[in-house]
Amino acid sequence: MSMHYARFSDISISEKILNTVFLLTIGLGYLMALVNMYYTHQGRDGKPGLTIQDIVIQYHGSKEQTRLGTAISGIMEPNLKYKSDKEVILKWINEGAEEAGYDQMIAPILNRDCIICHTPAVNPSLPDLTNFKSVAEVAHSGGAPVSSLVKVSHIHLFGIAFILYLIGKIFLLCEMNLYVKRIAVIIPFLAMLLDVVSWFLTKTNAGFAYVVVLSGALMGLSMGMQILMSLYQMWFWKSERGSNPEA
Numbered sequence: 107m108s109m110h111y112a113r114f115s116d117i118s119i120s121e122k123i124l125n126t127v128f129l130l131t132i133g134l135g136y137l138m139a140l141v142n143m144y145y146t147h148q149g150r151d152g153k154p155g156l157t158i159q160d161i162v163i164q165y166h167g168s169k170e171q172t173r174l175g176t177a178i179s180g181i182m183e184p185n186l187k188y189k190s191d192k193e194v195i196l197k198w199i200n201e202g203a204e205e206a207g208y209d210q211m212i213a214p215i216l217n218r219d220c221i222i223c224h225t226p227a228v229n230p231s232l233p234d235l236t237n238f239k240s241v242a243e244v245a246h247s248g249g250a251p252v253s254s255l256v257k258v259s260h261i262h263l264f265g266i267a268f269i270l271y272l273i274g275k276i277f278l279l280c281e282m283n284l285y286v287k288r289i290a291v292i293i294p295f296l297a298m299l300l301d302v303v304s305w306f307l308t309k310t311n312a313g314f315a316y317v318v319v320l321s322g323a324l325m326g327l328s329m330g331m332q333i334l335m336s337l338y339q340m341w342f343w344k345s346e347r348g349s350n351p352e353a
Contacts, residue, residue, distance in 0.1 A: 114279045114336075115345040122340050125276050129333045132269060136326065146232065149181030161315040165308035167249035173233065174244040175199050182220070191215045203245035208238045216241065231258050249309055259302045270294050270329065277332040280339045290332065297325035 114122070147164055148156040162168070163176055178192050186192055195215065198207045216235045222228070224235035233254070234240035243251050274291040304317040 112279060113281055113345065114340045114343065115281075117279065125340060126337060129273065129276065129336060132273065133330070133333050136329065140326070145181070149177075153180070158315055158319065161318055162308070162312045163249065165249045165255075165305055165315065165318070166310075166312040172199055172203075172245055173249065174241070177244075185219050186215070187219055191219070199245050203242055205238050205242075208241065212241065213238075230261055250305075252306070252309065255305050255309065259305065262302060263298070266298050266325075267295065270298065273329060273332050273336075276336050280335055281343065281345065282335075290328065294325050294328040294332070297321050297328060301325060 117125075144156050147160045148154070149160070153159075163173065167173065168176055175196055178186065178195050183189075183192055194211055198204075198212055201207065216224075220235045224232050226234050226236075233244045233250075235244075243254070274294075277291060278287065280287065298321075301318060301321040304314050304321055307314040308318055
């Protein structure tokens, strides 16, 4: 006796509406996350736009400049109330980024212009600029510290995995080849895991920055495919369920 698995043709209009608004909201949220990622990471190399070098600087670091120096010479410069503060910060970095100079000259600038975003409670994915210890990590050469990567990765894994699970649960109601469906629900999870692992690998080897980009793109595309396919089959697909109830 074969089992009957629910498909979109089996659920009510109310459930379809609920699934639809959830998928559309998640899709919009993901697009906003991409925009946020662009503005967070672009310009680290001092050039407009998001490049592979920006990713290298984020995770691996730069031989020419520290993360803080690169940021205030690029993406963060417009946030400084007084343009002369850029030279103050760069001078402090070049002189060794000592705590005495931080308390006297740097903390007032950062507290005024930067911590509105660079606070863990507001955005844990951005460097913490609220205290000397955290500022010193980005004021010296090297990319993101391992402690920061661990903090961001566990938030990323918990949050994104939950979203992918809910999207996948809805996607399972689609009618398609059984094996294609099984592979499709696994791909975004594997891409997410590869993305997080590549952060740590890029910390050691800058070449893995390409893996960061490709794995992130794969996760987004596979998640988007599930959303679009679910929406299409929910409202426009004519059920073609045959003799195989597992299809």
